Amino acid sequence: MTASSPKLEIRDLQVKYNAKDDNSIALDQVNLTIENGEFVSVVGPSGCGKSTLLKVVSGLLQPAAGTVKLDGKPISGIPDEIGMVFQNDALLPWKTIVDNVRLPLEIKGMPRKEQLAEVDRLLEMVGLKGFEHYHPKQLSGGMRKRVALSRTFAYDPEIYLMDEPFGPLDAQTRVKIGEEFLELWERVGKSVLFITHDIEEAIALSDRVVVMSKRPGRIKAEFTIALPRPRPFYEIRFDPLFKEMQKEIWACMSEEG
Numbered sequence: 001m002t003a004s005s006p007k008l009e010i011r012d013l014q015v016k017y018n019a020k021d022d023n024s025i026a027l028d029q030v031n032l033t034i035e036n037g038e039f040v041s042v043v044g045p046s047g048c049g050k051s052t053l054l055k056v057v058s059g060l061l062q063p064a065a066g067t068v069k070l071d072g073k074p075i076s077g078i079p080d081e082i083g084m085v086f087q088n089d090a091l092l093p094w095k096t097i098v099d100n101v102r103l104p105l106e107i108k109g110m111p112r113k114e115q116l117a118e119v120d121r122l123l124e125m126v127g128l129k130g131f132e133h134y135h136p137k138q139l140s141g142g143m144r145k146r147v148a149l150s151r152t153f154a155y156d157p158e159i160y161l162m163d164e165p166f167g168p169l170d171a172q173t174r175v176k177i178g179e180e181f182l183e184l185w186e187r188v189g190k191s192v193l194f195i196t197h198d199i200e201e202a203i204a205l206s207d208r209v210v211v212m213s214k215r216p217g218r219i220k221a222e223f224t225i226a227l228p229r230p231r232p233f234y235e236i237r238f239d240p241l242f243k244e245m246q247k248e249i250w251a252c253m254s255e256e257g
Ligand SMILES: Nc1ncnc2c1ncn2[C@@H]1O[C@H](COP(=O)(O)OP(=O)(O)OP(=O)(O)O)[C@@H](O)[C@H]1O
Pocket: 017, 026, 044, 045, 046, 047, 048, 049, 050, 051, 052, 053, 087, 215
């Protein structure tokens, strides 16, 4: 990595789900840069290509045109530096909750005793103590999402790719996890590409909020969120600048229908 290269650089990206069919263009002319330690959220209408964008960055999908660089290097395959929270939780159904969260620590080669202590801490954080030995199918959608989140925290990647990670959670849990996540992020300062439908959540968390147009998705507008840090994830919503941003982003998104 050179000092000047951003963490993530997406240039003139086009993605098609069917190479021969121009009607299958999901993303077109997408340009987006994320600096080291920057928190960027993407909002946009359902089907505009947000999950597609994350899949390209994580190396799961190949672009039809354009480039995606991580630390100045083109992405090939699935890079180690990336940790992804998928829109569906992608837990391993045959493993218990403890073993699902422990997996990245095991891969990193952490001693078993430390792995278990870390998993304990993470499950406590997401409110899942007592469910260690359950299997994913025995949990609710929101609980599985919390397991997936704690697994990403365990992995602690160079860049977090998060696809509606708080999606199916109830309002109270959403705020609790949001607070924890923001606090953790402010401490470690990793780059984040965060997808959400929730404008308030995007503003509360981000340095920048990017609005995508409807399909084929393009970057329609970018908003810098100049709210001070550290930020209280919930109370920041009462700040006049927060309200102002909310109004502007909402207006921009409503044009998309
Ligand atoms: N595997 C696939 N094969 C063909 N088309 C696909 C595939 N996955 C997604 N698409 C199409 O690409 C477009 C973008 O899908 P994507 O999942 O990226 O949207 P999204 O912005 O994440 O939507 P949501 O907010 O509902 O999650 C959609 O029109 C969808 O139909």
